[in-house]
Amino acid sequence: MSITLKDVAELAGVSRSAVSRTFTEGASVSDKTRRKVIEAADALGYHPNALASSLTTGRTKLIGLVANNFHNPFFLEVFDLFTRGLQDCGLRPLLVNLSSETDPESSVRMLRQYSVDGVIVASSTLSPDFARAFRDARVPVVHSFGRLAETPDVDVVGIDNTACGRMAAETLIDRGYRRIAFLGGPETATSTQDRATGFLQTAMADPEVDVTHSFASAYSFDAGRVEMTKLLMTDPAEAYFCGDDVIAIGALSAIQSAALSVPGDVGLIGLNDMEMARWENIDLTTIRQPVPAIIDHSIDLVAAMLEQPDATPSARMFPCEIVERGSLRPLP
Amino acid sequence: MSITLKDVAELAGVSRSAVSRTFTEGASVSDKTRRKVIEAADALGYHPNALASSLTTGRTKLIGLVANNFHNPFFLEVFDLFTRGLQDCGLRPLLVNLSSETDPESSVRMLRQYSVDGVIVASSTLSPDFARAFRDARVPVVHSFGRLAETPDVDVVGIDNTACGRMAAETLIDRGYRRIAFLGGPETATSTQDRATGFLQTAMADPEVDVTHSFASAYSFDAGRVEMTKLLMTDPAEAYFCGDDVIAIGALSAIQSAALSVPGDVGLIGLNDMEMARWENIDLTTIRQPVPAIIDHSIDLVAAMLEQPDATPSARMFPCEIVERGSLRPLP
């Protein structure tokens, strides 16, 4: 049914090896046979079967891209950058949606069955064990948006969540807020834990500051909205550091529904600087995560591992910056 | 390096065929040898190589998922549903980002090189020619969110955009708006053209109604915002049908920036009912596209084509419905 190497070889009157070499970078073929082969291939509409060749070369150029949050618009940008970046390196993303998967084991198995050359785990909520499972299976893996560790056992690239927490606390205190709170994502996510740690440490170090915390059940609008609604029913803080923009937007929505205003009645600062944060009807002050840099570096890492599979894992954390918009009261 | 069929066969003391058959649904193996094989496989940590087997079976279970708009949050939901749906059928999405790709040809070539079993084109802005290229290459293809045709040459599933345009016009007229306009997406997109057609026809059929139209340069927030800003500088209409929610939200933002209010000064109705539309600070009246139904049907179609590659292409259009929120004045 489909055109193979052999068909081209016969038409061109050369051996199968000659055809194979014509389509292999840096193989030894004379111009004359190359021309004959190309001509025959064009005539037949031949294109090499990447999967068949992967069998001997051991390279599929397939990269597993694993994610588990398809409700946070932040990840749309992440997918955009990852797919483009990988494509530019000649790599192909095999997308794995872990949201419904009960058993992450089976995803590991599946990706190994497809002999992916590497895996990128793009999630701040997945346990480090997940990425580790690939390393144990000797599949190159990078955990993007993962947690910093001094001696990581897999490559990690992301931000210093603890530092972000501190930065958020300092920002709120500088603005004169004295009763502040952390409204985090799911308590089990390492990113949430680290952001909480940094925020609470800094806040508690200031004797004038009163700090509390609570957690939304997911990095999603609804979860943020639900949690803030609950908070508003008792005695809310003056300003909240939300563990993520989409949670902040949910919180904003709850605040507005309660006929309160931001930043008039409650201040908000988010994290991520996702696209919606700059929408005028949201206008959220937030901490920007340098997503393109994180993703570029992740891709570089995984590409490097294809050549050099046994390099020591590294952790690279990119600095974040405050993006001033309209959800906090101005500096006094 | 990795465990193969042969290793398992040797350890189990059976032939390679026996091992292969153990892992093939419905093959003839006795319980005794199956047990031996499973035991040996477990001991070695063997798992079959899906790509190698695809060589003989002709099935990779890989499905190309092609998209070209990673700025519209609508597509995050689309990816979520597609990846889950495909996974549930044992199919694997190979994601292709066409936004940057200058040459769609090369994507077709690439997907053929990976011998995908089928392709889903998830875009309302891609030309039908693109999907057709796969059909010409005898690769099963479904165009989701594509344009209706009486005798389609590829399977299409989506909505009746013309009917949506009519529905929007009727809704605005029912609300008593008399000077209405269409603010579409890119003029070249078939979806935009059809929505415009339906909207303008219905509006022009009513002698009391005054109708105009213009186009945003993309299905994106910024494009909607820019276009509405421009419109506000001259003599704006009383209400706009925006070709997409994200455009509507951009327009909303422009309107609020101009110190005007929705629906007080200007009415808005969108299309898609994406997640943000229900955010309280947006609260957009819109036309809901039954995305899950569209996607389920797309997957069913592509799965059916794997069995039955030469079925006649069909077009299936799902009905849409108005979702009432707060961006239009109430019925008189």
Add this chain to the structure above:
DNA sequence: CCCCAATTTGCAACCGGTTGCAAAAATGCT
């Protein structure tokens, strides 16, 4: 024109599986 080195070519084995076919083993029946 001949010889030697460098380049190009084809053969054949291999990558990790599947499968038609015939032989071997198991089963059912008398």
Add this chain to the structure above:
DNA sequence: AGCATTTTTGCAACCGGTTGCAAATTGGGG
């Protein structure tokens, strides 16, 4: 137990490529 059937098994060829190796060709120098 003996025979006919059915089931299970292994052999070997094949899927569509790649690659080490030795033979064939080319090119350069004398």
